Amino acid sequence: MRCPFCAHDNSQVKDSRPSEDGTSIRRRRQCEGCGARFTTFERVQLRDLTVVKRDGKREPFDREKLRRAIGHSTRKRDVTAERVDQLVSGVQRQLETQGDEVTSVQIGEAVMAGLKTIDHVAYIRFASIYRDFTDPADFAEIAERVEKEGVPANQDKLL
Incomplete structure (x- = not known):
């Protein structure tokens, strides 16, 4: 893994553990060149x-772009970052089962379905x-x- 500080090609894994939602592995690394420590995440794709x-137009799926879009909708709402990550992981898994190409409409509908179970205000923000x-009148x-x-019946419900 390339160091984000000095671009050295080798780093050593110091600690490895599953994330809270179990969808990724968090690794603490130390650069062999400059000694800096940084964190990486490994997910199943x-x-x-x-x-x-x-x-x-076609573009590669960007998990971070999806996370940011959902994050804008949930800003200043009682929705944790972990819950947003769970939603993103759920949407991504759902999309991956549909084939190599997905439409932006499929992504939007999956996000709206997930937000509807989490927080109605975030759902309306995203829908807008x-x-x-x-x-x-569209809002009304x-x-x-x-x-x-x-x-929402259960705000802690996992997708």
Whole structure:
């Protein structure tokens, strides 16, 4: 593993343990060149995913981009970073079972389904961007629909 500080090619694993949600392994490493310590995460990847955007462009699936998008929706809400990571892992596993190419629509729908079980406000925030709300009535409509369906049954429910 290349050192992020000095770009030396070799590092030594000092500690290795599973993450809290069990979907990755956290490794503490020490650079053999400069002695700096850093952390890496290892995750299972079933396949390389390609995202087909609405305009037809293709790009590699970016887990961090998905995490940031969900993070914007959950900002200042009672949703932990671990819960966001669980949602991202669940969405990624779901997408990997669908094939090598997934559409941005499939990703958006999977995220919305997950957010709906976690936090209704985060769900509405994400929907406002994903569905491109242009009118206050769009917010009222989705809020009314969410209110009819009730409060998330179990906010700690795993995907």
